[in-house]
Amino acid sequence: MKKTNLNQLTEYIVNIIRQTHKNKINSLSLSILYMLLGFFISTTLSTIPGQTGDWGIIGAAVIVTFYERISQQTYPLRFKNSLTHVFINRINYIKIGILYGLFVDAFKLGS
Template sequence: MNQTNLGEFTEYFIKTLSGISHTKINELSLSVLYMLLGFFVSTTLSTIPGQTGDWGIIGAAIIVTFYERISQQTYPLMITKKLNKILINNINYIKIGILYGLFVDAFKLGS
């Protein structure tokens, strides 16, 4: 029996949805992993230099420089190579995790 256009469309739609769902979950899990890595880095950045008290300004300057360089690489008009785009996005997720971790530490100190 011949398959109708509706049947072919349904098969194609189901295959496409299954492919998309696997890809998105993989990207989501990697982004969460990189954000947790950034959270760990922020905890390290806020506790180790803070023990002596004189590294606060230098640490803040390093963090701001890191943030600005990553933003400069992440948000241009076009990223030419896919590998560079994936690498920059992963570093951007780490950056987001660092920012989240620093906010959490600030709220812990403020309460």
């Protein structure tokens, strides 16, 4: 097959992703970044629907559904390749960030 610019770009991106996962410091940084992303998502989910007062139950149902689906995929941990394992772990970090953000919002409302 002929090497095109698209093939070279794809190989370059795949090599960068592979090198990123080999370095533990980058893995820790990405984990913290995904947890902060989850914190931002939880803040968004708790403030925007709260403006009208009608969407609290629907927002809670979406969060619980998201949590249960991710837990269902995460905890058996029988993946065919390591890329799927890394992807599910990153989503799990987002889930942890959402939980942390909701606890912080609950403490803000309690005080």
